[in-house]
Amino acid sequence: MRGFARRTTVANTLEWLDRQVSSLAAESVPLRELAGRVLANDIVSEVAVPAFTRSMMDGYAVLANDTLGASAYNRLALQVVGEVLPGQPPRVCVRAGEAVRIMTGAPMPDGADAVLPVEKVETSGTQIFAQDAVPAGKNVGAVGEDIPRGSTLLPAGRRLRPQDLGVLSSIGVTQAAVIRRPRVRIVLTGNELLPPGSTPQEFQTVDANSPMLAALIVRDGGLPLNPGILPDDPDSILEAMRDDADIVLVSGGSSVGQEDHAPVLLAKHGQLGVHGVAMRPSSPTGMGTLGDRLVFLLPGNPVSCLCAYDFFAGRAIRALGGLPSTWPYRKAQYPLRRKLVSTVGRLDYARVKLIDGQAEPLAISGASMLSSTTRADGFVVIDDDLEGYADGAEVTVHLYDLP
Amino acid sequence: MRGFARRTTVANTLEWLDRQVSSLAAESVPLRELAGRVLANDIVSEVAVPAFTRSMMDGYAVLANDTLGASAYNRLALQVVGEVLPGQPPRVCVRAGEAVRIMTGAPMPDGADAVLPVEKVETSGTQIFAQDAVPAGKNVGAVGEDIPRGSTLLPAGRRLRPQDLGVLSSIGVTQAAVIRRPRVRIVLTGNELLPPGSTPQEFQTVDANSPMLAALIVRDGGLPLNPGILPDDPDSILEAMRDDADIVLVSGGSSVGQEDHAPVLLAKHGQLGVHGVAMRPSSPTGMGTLGDRLVFLLPGNPVSCLCAYDFFAGRAIRALGGLPSTWPYRKAQYPLRRKLVSTVGRLDYARVKLIDGQAEPLAISGASMLSSTTRADGFVVIDDDLEGYADGAEVTVHLYDLP
Numbered sequence: 001m002r003g004f005a006r007r008t009t010v011a012n013t014l015e016w017l018d019r020q021v022s023s024l025a026a027e028s029v030p031l032r033e034l035a036g037r038v039l040a041n042d043i044v045s046e047v048a049v050p051a052f053t054r055s056m057m058d059g060y061a062v063l064a065n066d067t068l069g070a071s072a073y074n075r076l077a078l079q080v081v082g083e084v085l086p087g088q089p090p091r092v093c094v095r096a097g098e099a100v101r102i103m104t105g106a107p108m109p110d111g112a113d114a115v116l117p118v119e120k121v122e123t124s125g126t127q128i129f130a131q132d133a134v135p136a137g138k139n140v141g142a143v144g145e146d147i148p149r150g151s152t153l154l155p156a157g158r159r160l161r162p163q164d165l166g167v168l169s170s171i172g173v174t175q176a177a178v179i180r181r182p183r184v185r186i187v188l189t190g191n192e193l194l195p196p197g198s199t200p201q202e203f204q205t206v207d208a209n210s211p212m213l214a215a216l217i218v219r220d221g222g223l224p225l226n227p228g229i230l231p232d233d234p235d236s237i238l239e240a241m242r243d244d245a246d247i248v249l250v251s252g253g254s255s256v257g258q259e260d261h262a263p264v265l266l267a268k269h270g271q272l273g274v275h276g277v278a279m280r281p282s283s284p285t286g287m288g289t290l291g292d293r294l295v296f297l298l299p300g301n302p303v304s305c306l307c308a309y310d311f312f313a314g315r316a317i318r319a320l321g322g323l324p325s326t327w328p329y330r331k332a333q334y335p336l337r338r339k340l341v342s343t344v345g346r347l348d349y350a351r352v353k354l355i356d357g358q359a360e361p362l363a364i365s366g367a368s369m370l371s372s373t374t375r376a377d378g379f380v381v382i383d384d385d386l387e388g389y390a391d392g393a394e395v396t397v398h399l400y401d402l403p
Numbered sequence: 404m405r406g407f408a409r410r411t412t413v414a415n416t417l418e419w420l421d422r423q424v425s426s427l428a429a430e431s432v433p434l435r436e437l438a439g440r441v442l443a444n445d446i447v448s449e450v451a452v453p454a455f456t457r458s459m460m461d462g463y464a465v466l467a468n469d470t471l472g473a474s475a476y477n478r479l480a481l482q483v484v485g486e487v488l489p490g491q492p493p494r495v496c497v498r499a500g501e502a503v504r505i506m507t508g509a510p511m512p513d514g515a516d517a518v519l520p521v522e523k524v525e526t527s528g529t530q531i532f533a534q535d536a537v538p539a540g541k542n543v544g545a546v547g548e549d550i551p552r553g554s555t556l557l558p559a560g561r562r563l564r565p566q567d568l569g570v571l572s573s574i575g576v577t578q579a580a581v582i583r584r585p586r587v588r589i590v591l592t593g594n595e596l597l598p599p600g601s602t603p604q605e606f607q608t609v610d611a612n613s614p615m616l617a618a619l620i621v622r623d624g625g626l627p628l629n630p631g632i633l634p635d636d637p638d639s640i641l642e643a644m645r646d647d648a649d650i651v652l653v654s655g656g657s658s659v660g661q662e663d664h665a666p667v668l669l670a671k672h673g674q675l676g677v678h679g680v681a682m683r684p685s686s687p688t689g690m691g692t693l694g695d696r697l698v699f700l701l702p703g704n705p706v707s708c709l710c711a712y713d714f715f716a717g718r719a720i721r722a723l724g725g726l727p728s729t730w731p732y733r734k735a736q737y738p739l740r741r742k743l744v745s746t747v748g749r750l751d752y753a754r755v756k757l758i759d760g761q762a763e764p765l766a767i768s769g770a771s772m773l774s775s776t777t778r779a780d781g782f783v784v785i786d787d788d789l790e791g792y793a794d795g796a797e798v799t800v801h802l803y804d805l806p
Contacts, residue, residue: 166614167777
């Protein structure tokens with residue numbers, strides 16, 4: 001049993017971490033499951049949209065020339081010679097003095113070069129009276145106007161939005177190559193822990209970390225693998241660290257006590273890149289590699305576990321999945337209601353509650369209070385070159401609530 | 404075939420809409436599926452956390468008094484008389500001059516009132532040397548310190564965060580009552596439309612709206628129901644509008660043309676609350692009620708469909724699900740690279756691209772360009788009391804990319 005000889009700064013830890021991660025390989029995913037996924041390749045359209053000249057309004061396909069000078073006070077008569085419906089080939093042709101009834105999205109009939117909207121027309125039997133002039137091309141969608149054939153529609157790296165799925169559908173895409181989602185194995189150890197869903201017992205605590213970690217992993221685009229709590233023995237932990245996963249999160253047993261097997265195992269069978277970080281909470285955090293896997297040793301204490309996840313593991317999960325490695329939290333500036341004290345050489349993660357437009361640091365005796373993260377509206381990071389913030393200072397609050 | 408006699412302002416439309424919606428009833432959901440769900444009731448803890456006095460550090464349980472004056476230069480010897488492990492009842496008692504080895508999370512043995520961290524200790528056989536003083540209570544978690552028994556832990560209306568799942572697990576919660584997710588039926592009409600996954604054909608367009616709407620509904624916490632494209636006939640549309648759903652989105656046939664059945668059906672069989680909105684795009688939007696269902700008539704044009712969804716349908720879906728009705732988009736201020744022209748009496752939804760820290764309005768001939776929403780980084784709303792924004796004006800951009 002020994003303390004940490006020295007702690008790595010958060011900046012150096014992030015530097016180590018960023019050297020280890022690059023985005024995963026691609027997989028093919030059907031259109032309806034693409035929202036939020038990250039494109040592995042550019043999407044180039046093999047078709048033009050629209051594929052035919054079409055009306056953009058309900059109204060009348062006309063020769064623009066015929067409407068010249070038309071107004072409410074100078075209504076110009078046109079003869080309606082037919083109708084074009086969406087999805088059907090136009091079987092009629094428009095000549096001078098004529099109009100063809102047309103629906104939004106229907107192909108333009110030959111001869112016509114503009115669409116007079118229905119609102120600008122009075123009808124009388126088979127005649128219409130134009131009450132407005134339309135220039136050539138007005139309310140007409142040209143071939144390829146929305147998407148030219150051969151154009152790059154969406155770039156590699158794009159996180160697909162709902163409207164992107166619409167565009168992909170419209171060019172006939174049925175599936176696309178996207179970055180594979182990282183598989184993240186949660187390894188929970190602790191003989192004192194009861195599985196989620198248990199009733200707390202004397203001297204035993206119900207595992208808070210695996211439900212929290214699973215939700216965080218999903219938020220960050222990963223696939224959580226969470227078969228249950230392991231006994232605190234080296235063989236079980238090593239076997240679990242070798243599971244088929246891209247990232248392993250070991251929660252508990254991350255420090256330097258004799259029951260803290262994970263750091264020893266990682267150093268022996270893989271590489272222990274960082275162990276002990278100059279931050280509060282979460283200083284017993286470690287990380288390293290085991291084969292192709294990136295392994296994070298997260299403190300068992302739930303607040304430290306959350307903080308270490310957010311600083312390091314979440315960043316890696318997002319980066320492997322092709323997402324921005326930055327936090328998903330919204331940021332806002334608030335004045336502090338009370339000073340926040342830290343120590344130079346150590347980064348602090350301070351939970352705050354928003355009260356009357358100010359950030360109130362939560363008084364907490366230690367890192368252990370998971371309820372401090374549920375009472376808090378967000379957190380303030382005090383960088384390791386600062387002694388803290390004075391009462392009233394403007395600070396950046398990272399808000400826990402996602403939009 | 405007629406134009407809209409008058410259009411309702413966006414403000415009045417939202418007022419009508421907000422009168423129709425209140426959050427749905429509760430359903431019970433297991434712990435592991437609670438992330439992002441909205442609590443229907445307060446959560447009151449039936450247990451205290453911790454349930455026992457416990458160590459917050461790896462180290463030695465001691466009498467604080469015994470460490471008085473200890474420092475690196477004044478090491479005080481204590482006799483190690485035993486060990487306490489997490490999850491196990493302490494079978495040893497600490498008296499003056501004694502220490503008990505203890506792990507983080509383990510119950511404090513009788514007699515001891517502080518924990519001396521392992522880093523502050525040197526060991527020599529069964530003796531330790533304290534190199535620091537600890538006050539009474541130091542590194543000790545009291546019963547109920549994190550969560551007192553009977554305390555309200557999370558309020559009704561809370562959108563559950565990952566750490567909330569951790570807290571719920573730690574108090575033995577296995578499921579919770581949350582607001583039911585709204586069931587949203589997508590009704591797609593259009594004889595010219597091919598289903599998603601088709602290759603575009605001459606004069607036929609592949610449906611872009613249903614994949615987009617399904618993704619938007621999921622984003623806003625709803626459950627999309629999307630059995631496919633309907634023919635443009637009144638009986639099919641009415642039957643679909645009567646499906647078992649909380650909200651019906653009819654895309655296409657929302658205007659005042661003779662093929663626009665949905666508004667007529669809604670007026671006849673339910674209530675057509677609003678039809679025609681003073682906005683661009685999306686002016687042919689309508690909405691009403693049919694039995695208990697809220698029905699939205701969204702324009703078939705994909706950009707108009709997106710805009711009308713975001714202004715009205717998404718708002719209702721979020722509100723029914725107990726979420727804030729505001730947009731999920733982040734906002735940021737940017738100067739315009741080019742003026743944006745609008746008309747008093749009409750609200751505009753203008754897509755912009757961010758270039759060198761400025762917002763460039765996308766030059767588009769009409770509302771039809773779905774690719775304008777994929778090329779855009781976000782949109783600017785020009786309220787209906789404005790004629791637009793001048794070149795260089797600071798505008799609020801709503802960013803399409805979610806964090």
